[in-house]
Amino acid sequence: MEQRSVTLPNNLRVLLHRMPSMATVSVCFYVLSGARDESPNQAGAAHMLEHMLFRGSEAFSEEDIRRAMRETGSDMNAFTAWEGTCIYARMLPEYFGSLFPVLADMVRHPKLNAADYEVERSVVQEELARQLDEPRSVMLHELHRLSFDDRIGGILIGSKEQIRDLELQELRAFHRSHYVPDNTLVIITGAYEEKQIDEALTSLEDWRPGADGLLSEAVRQKRSMGGSIAGPEKRTSKLMAPLFRKGAGIWGWRLPPLQGADHYAAHLLCTLLGDDNTLGSRFETVLVRARIAEQANAVYTSFSGGGMLKIYGTFPAEQEEKVQGIVMDELRRLHEGKGNPGELRRAKNKIKTQLAVDASTTDSRMISMAQAWLPGREMVPLQEVLERIDALTDRQLTKLAGRLLAEPPFRVIAGPPEHAKLS
Amino acid sequence: MENSGLFLRRLTNGLSVIAMPQADVETVSVGLLTGAGARLEEPWELGSSRILEYWIWDGLSTELADLGIHKKSAPNIEWTRYWVTALAPYFAQTLRTLLQAVSAPGLQERSFAAFRSLAAHQAAARENEPQACTADLLRQAMGGTQPISRSAYGRSDGYGILDPGTVRNVYERLYQPANCVLAIVGNYSEDHLEKLLDDCQNNWKGSTSSACFPSEQAPLWTPGIIAKERDANQAYLTLGIPGVPYDDADFFPLAVLVQIIGGGDGSRLYEEIRQRRGLVYQIRSSLTSFRDAGLMTIQLGSRKESALEALEQIILELWRLERDGVTEREVQSAKNQLIKQMVMRSESTVARMNTLLTSGWYPKYPSTLEAMRRSIEGVTTGAVSEAISRHALTNSLGIASIGPLAASDLKAGAIH
Numbered sequence: 001m002e003q004r005s006v007t008l009p010n011n012l013r014v015l016l017h018r019m020p021s022m023a024t025v026s027v028c029f030y031v032l033s034g035a036r037d038e039s040p041n042q043a044g045a046a047h048m049l050e051h052m053l054f055r056g057s058e059a060f061s062e063e064d065i066r067r068a069m070r071e072t073g074s075d076m077n078a079f080t081a082w083e084g085t086c087i088y089a090r091m092l093p094e095y096f097g098s099l100f101p102v103l104a105d106m107v108r109h110p111k112l113n114a115a116d117y118e119v120e121r122s123v124v125q126e127e128l129a130r131q132l133d134e135p136r137s138v139m140l141h142e143l144h145r146l147s148f149d150d151r152i153g154g155i156l157i158g159s160k161e162q163i164r165d166l167e168l169q170e171l172r173a174f175h176r177s178h179y180v181p182d183n184t185l186v187i188i189t190g191a192y193e194e195k196q197i198d199e200a201l202t203s204l205e206d207w208r209p210g211a212d213g214l215l216s217e218a219v220r221q222k223r224s225m226g227g228s229i230a231g232p233e234k235r236t237s238k239l240m241a242p243l244f245r246k247g248a249g250i251w252g253w254r255l256p257p258l259q260g261a262d263h264y265a266a267h268l269l270c271t272l273l274g275d276d277n278t279l280g281s282r283f284e285t286v287l288v289r290a291r292i293a294e295q296a297n298a299v300y301t302s303f304s305g306g307g308m309l310k311i312y313g314t315f316p317a318e319q320e321e322k323v324q325g326i327v328m329d330e331l332r333r334l335h336e337g338k339g340n341p342g343e344l345r346r347a348k349n350k351i352k353t354q355l356a357v358d359a360s361t362t363d364s365r366m367i368s369m370a371q372a373w374l375p376g377r378e379m380v381p382l383q384e385v386l387e388r389i390d391a392l393t394d395r396q397l398t399k400l401a402g403r404l405l406a407e408p409p410f411r412v413i414a415g416p417p418e419h420a421k422l423s
Numbered sequence: 424m425e426n427s428g429l430f431l432r433r434l435t436n437g438l439s440v441i442a443m444p445q446a447d448v449e450t451v452s453v454g455l456l457t458g459a460g461a462r463l464e465e466p467w468e469l470g471s472s473r474i475l476e477y478w479i480w481d482g483l484s485t486e487l488a489d490l491g492i493h494k495k496s497a498p499n500i501e502w503t504r505y506w507v508t509a510l511a512p513y514f515a516q517t518l519r520t521l522l523q524a525v526s527a528p529g530l531q532e533r534s535f536a537a538f539r540s541l542a543a544h545q546a547a548a549r550e551n552e553p554q555a556c557t558a559d560l561l562r563q564a565m566g567g568t569q570p571i572s573r574s575a576y577g578r579s580d581g582y583g584i585l586d587p588g589t590v591r592n593v594y595e596r597l598y599q600p601a602n603c604v605l606a607i608v609g610n611y612s613e614d615h616l617e618k619l620l621d622d623c624q625n626n627w628k629g630s631t632s633s634a635c636f637p638s639e640q641a642p643l644w645t646p647g648i649i650a651k652e653r654d655a656n657q658a659y660l661t662l663g664i665p666g667v668p669y670d671d672a673d674f675f676p677l678a679v680l681v682q683i684i685g686g687g688d689g690s691r692l693y694e695e696i697r698q699r700r701g702l703v704y705q706i707r708s709s710l711t712s713f714r715d716a717g718l719m720t721i722q723l724g725s726r727k728e729s730a731l732e733a734l735e736q737i738i739l740e741l742w743r744l745e746r747d748g749v750t751e752r753e754v755q756s757a758k759n760q761l762i763k764q765m766v767m768r769s770e771s772t773v774a775r776m777n778t779l780l781t782s783g784w785y786p787k788y789p790s791t792l793e794a795m796r797r798s799i800e801g802v803t804t805g806a807v808s809e810a811i812s813r814h815a816l817t818n819s820l821g822i823a824s825i826g827p828l829a830a831s832d833l834k835a836g837a838i839h
Contacts (some may be wrong), residue, residue, distance in 0.1 A: 070756050075767070118701075119701035123703070126729075284484075294545070360771060
C-alpha cells in the first residue's frame with residue numbers, strides 16, 4: 001500500500017493511496033467548507049451549489065458531463081456536510097485521464113446558469129420534502145435546533161423558505177470564497193499510474209489561492225467561536241405526529257474538541273455501545289435482546305470547536321424513560337470502570353474489520369482517508385489508524401463516559417399522537 | 424473473473440458451494456442463501472422466515488462479535504440470505520459459525536418471544552419507509568391474493584399467532600442443504616474450506632431434493648391502481664410492468680431497457696422529470712425477477728402539486744417507447760454502462776459474493792463477469808424492441824402510492 005501526501009504551491013493538499021490490485025480509481029475534491037460557513041443570506045447555498053456543479057461548467061456542458069459518465073460507466077456524485085462539500089467520482093482506471101479534467105472544471109468553473117437554477121431549486125425542495133417525511137431526519141433537525149444557536153441549529157440543506165429565497169448570486173459568492181485550492185483537499189485512491197497523477201496535479205497548478213490566504217484556517221477559527229449551548233430548560237423536545245408510527249428518541253451530548261486518542265476513543269465508545277453493525281454491542285444486549293428497544297445505536301460527529309455524540313433508539317412509545325435510564329446506566333458502568341475487557345477488544349476488532357472493508361473498494365478508502373485527515377489536518381496512514389485504535393485503553397473510555405455524565409443530554413422524543421394523549 | 428477462478432461443488436447433502444479466491448485482499452465474505460421466504464410459507468406460517476432470520480443466530484452472535492465480524496441478512500419473498508465479512512485469519516471460525524447457525528440452530532423456546540418481537544418490530548419499522556412499502560403495495564395491486572403478493576417482512580400485526588413449533592416446522596422444511604447455496608469470495612484458506620465442507624456434508628443431513636419451490640402455475644399480474652392515503656410531504660409512487668423471470672430470454676433485453684428508461688443519470692426519465700422539469704429528487708427504474716415471474720418497476724417521490732405531472736410524463740415516455748422504440752445509440756450506451764458498472768462493483772468481495780449467491784440460486788444467471796458481459800453484449804436493438812412489444816408497457820401498468828394522493832387522482836393522472 002503506497003500512501004503519501006503532497007501540497008502544491010497554491011496550497012492545495014493532495015492525499016494519494018495507490019492500490020494496484022483494485023479495479024477502479026476514485027477521486028474527490030473535498031472543499032473544506034459546508035453549510036456552517038454560509039452567511040445568513042446564504043443559508044442553503046453550500047448544498048445548492050453542490051447540486052449546481054452538475055449543471056455544467058465553462059469547458060463542459062451538462063450534456064458533456066452526463067455523456068462522460070454514461071460512456072465510461074462511472075459513478076459521479078457529491079454530498080454536503082456542515083463543514084465540507086465532497087464531489088467525487090469512481091471510474092475504471094483507463095478513464096481517469098479523461099474524467100479528472102471534467103471533475104476539476106465542475107469544481108473550479110461551474111456555469112451557474114439562472115434557468116438551470118430555477119429547476120434545481122425545485123429538485124432541492126423535493127429533497128427537503130423527502131427529508132421531512134423521514135422520522136429520523138426530522139428528529140435530527142430538532143436535535144440540532146435544540147443544541148446549537150448558530151447555522152448548525154438549522155436544516156443543513158436549508159428550510160423551505162431559505163431555499164425559496166436563496167439568490168443565485170449568493171452561490172457565486174460562496175463559490176468565490178470557498179472553492180479555492182487552499183481550502184480544498186484532493187484525494188485519489190486506486191489503480192492509478194504515477195504519470196497520471198503528475199498530469200492531473202500539474203493541471204491544477206494554475207488554480208489561484210483565495211484572497212484571504214489560507215482561508216481554511218480563518219474559517220476554522222470563526223467556527224470555534226460559534227454555537228453556544230442552550231440552558232437546561234431547553235434541552236428536551238417532544239414531537240408527536242402521525243409521521244412517527246412508533247416511539248423513538250435521540251439523546252445528544254455536545255463535547256469539546258477531542259484531539260488525538262480522545263477522538264478515536266469517542267468512535268470506540270460508540271462502537272462498544274451500539275454501532276450500525278449491532279452484533280454483540282451493549283445496546284443489543286441490554287435493550288434489543290431484552291425487548292425494551294427495537295434498535296439503538298451511537299454515533300460521534302466531530303465539528304471544529306467541538307463535537308456531538310448521539311444515541312438513537314426506537315422503542316414502544318411508553319418505554320422512553322426506561323430506555324434513557326438504561327443508556328445512562330451503561331455510561332455509569334463504563335465511567336466506574338466496570339466495563340468488560342472483552343467488550344473493549346470486541347469493539348476494537350469491529351473497527352479493524354470496518355477499516356479493512358473500507359480499504360477493499362477505492363471509494364470507501366477515499367472517504368476513510370478524508371475522515372482520518374480532517375480532525376488533525378494531517379494524513380494518517382491506515383496502519384497508523386489501526387495502531388491508534390489498538391493503543392486505546394478503558395481509561396479513555398472511562399474519562400469520556402464521565403464527560404457525558406457530567407451534564408444532561410439534549411433529547412428529542414418522538415411518537416404517534418395517541419401517545420401524546422396518554423402522557 | 425473467468426470460470427477457471429471459480430470453485431464449484433455440490434456436496435453429497437445437496438448444498439451448492441461456489442467460491443472465488445482473491446488473495447490480494449485482507450477480508451473474506453461468506454454468504455448463504457436459503458429458499459425460505461413469505462412466498463414459500465403456508466398462510467398460518469406467515470412471518471416464520473423472518474423470525475428464523477434472527478432466531479437461528481441465538482447464542483452464536485457473541486462468538487462472531489468477538490472477532491469483529493460484520494453480519495448482515497436480507498429477506499426476499501422467495502429466499503433469505505445471510506452474509507458475514509471477516510478479516511482473513513478468521514475465515515474458518517466465520518464459516519463454521521455460519522454453517523452451525525443454518526444447519527444446527529438451537530431454536531430454543533425461551534428465546535422465541537424475543538425474536539418474534541424483533542421480527543414484528545422490523546415489519547412495523549418498514550412502515551416508516553414509504554418508498555419501500557409502495558413496492559409491496561404494488562405487488563398486492565397487481566398480484567391480488569397470490570403468494571407472490573406477500574410482503575417479505577410480514578405484517579407487523581400478524582406475528583402474534585406464531586408459536587415455536589410452527590416456526591420450527593418451517594425451518595425443517597426450508598432449511599434443507601439442497602435448498603441452500605453457499606458462496607465465498609476473498610482471502611481464504613482452501614485447506615480450511617475443504618475440511619469445513621467435508622464436516623458439513625457429514626453433519627448436515629437432509630433431503631437432497633430441492634423441491635421446496637411451489638410447482639403451481641406461474642403467477643399472473645393484472646393492471647391495477649392502489650393508494651394508501653397518508654399525510655406526507657411527498658407522494659411515493661411505484662409503477663410496475665410485468666417482467667420476466669431470471670431464466671427468460673427477455674431478461675437481458677429488459678435489463679437494458681430498464682437502464683434506458685430510468686437507470687440513473689442520463690436515462691430518459693431522469694433527464695425529463697428531474698433535470699428538465701425539477702419534479703423529483705430521485706427517480707429510478709429497476710428489474711425485479713423471481714423464479715417464475717418478474718416486474719419492471721419505476722420508483723419516485725414527488726410533492727402533491729407535482730406528482731401527477733411526473734406520473735403523466737412517465738406514462739408518456741412509456742408510450743413513446745412503444746411507438747418509436749429505442750435507438751441503437753441508447754442501447755449501446757446502456758449496455759456499456761451496465762458492463763462497466765458490473766466490473767466496478769466486482770471490486771467489493773461482498774458484492775461479488777452476493778452475485779455468486781444469485782447465480783447459484785437462479786439457474787442460468789451468469790456467475791462470472793465474462794459470462795455476464797457476453798449476456799449483456801449479446802442484446803441487440805431489435806431484441807429490446809421485440810421485448811417492448813411483448814411486454815405492453817402502458818396497457819399492463821400497475822400503480823401504487825403512499826402519501827397525499829387518492830386512487831382517483833392517480834387514475835385521472837394516468838388517463839390524462
